[in-house]
Amino acid sequence: MTSKTLNALATRTPRELRQLIRRGDYTGHTSGLGQRHLQANIVILQRSWADEFLRFCVLNPRSCPLLDVTEPGSPYFEKLGSDVDVRSDVPRYRIHRRGQPYQEVTDIGEYWEADFVAFAIGCSFSFEQALLDAGIRMRHIDMGRNVAMYRTSIDTIPAGRLAGKMVVSMRPMKAVDAVRAIEITSRFPMTHGAPVHIGDPTLIGINDLQAPDFGDPVPIAEDEIPLFWACGVTPQSVIAEASPELCITHAPGHMLVSDKLYGEL
Structure with missing residues (x-):
């Protein structure tokens, strides 16, 4: 993605970004986007793995600061905004089968299962805006990477x-x-x-x-x-070692942009 494209997208509200993503009109990374709103890493597991992953997040808060968890079978993050659908609002997903990346897709509606539990985990892209506000530049954003x-x-x-x-x-x-x-x-x-x-x-x-x-x-x-x-x-690295039958995550750098301001934290 060019820095020119990034600058154009940076003015979009989170809801506008999610609509672009949901329609398949944007599938790139989300670094530098979101207008001071929280971005989230995504992990989706079958319910038989959800309790263990929840404990893993609690024990490893630096890597896995937990922002929200869906009810089993529900694709909606209630705490992250209005109409935040984990099945379609991430630019790119990774599907893992038995610990191995199986494929990348831009919508997981056809893969959704009735016992899925989705986890939203805090992302460093959110604090990047606080650094930019303090006048600290980041080269990957300047380069559109x-x-x-x-x-x-x-x-x-x-x-x-x-x-x-x-x-x-x-x-x-x-x-x-x-x-x-x-x-x-x-x-x-x-x-x-x-x-x-x-x-x-x-x-x-x-x-x-x-x-x-x-x-x-x-x-x-x-x-x-x-x-x-x-x-x-x-979590992607850890889950790969555990090899559950099925796991869905965001593709690295391709986050869910929420309606929640990072300043609220």
Whole structure:
């Protein structure tokens, strides 16, 4: 997606964005979109896995800050806005079968099951607006790219069949901006809070910043420091190891944009 397209979409309200997405008119990533509204990572599981995943979220709030949970079989997030339908309002979904990505689609209506439970998890795209408001630029937004995301060597806390490593998102900044970014994001625990690591990526198991596991690479200047935040793609990695028969998630970087303002947190 070009920065010009991103700027045009950035003025759309969340409801307008969801309508575009629901019609299939926009299927790109949502970084920089939403006009100060919360974005959410999505995990959809059969009810037989839902309780364990709920416990996993409670035990791992940095990676999985829980914003809302649907009633079994209901596709609507009641706390996130008016007419927020998880079956159609995410730009791109990933369908996983027995732990493996099976396919990506832009609507999951035909895959919906009567016992599905959907989870909305806080996303770092939400605190990006707070950083932008403070005058801190982010290169992936300036370049019209998705944020870079990496698997790490950091363990999550297990819950039943669910266990694995944390995934992080990375944003490079000059030292003065890094200090301010830590202060700002620490105020938003429901969108991952402060960074989990700063500096040398090899200390958390990342060997090449230009080869992210998800998203797009961004260049890092010599006078910049990489900051790493816990990421809502973590459940995808953990669920892959547990291998449930069926799981549906957002495609990395393709979030649900809610009606809820990040300032409400």
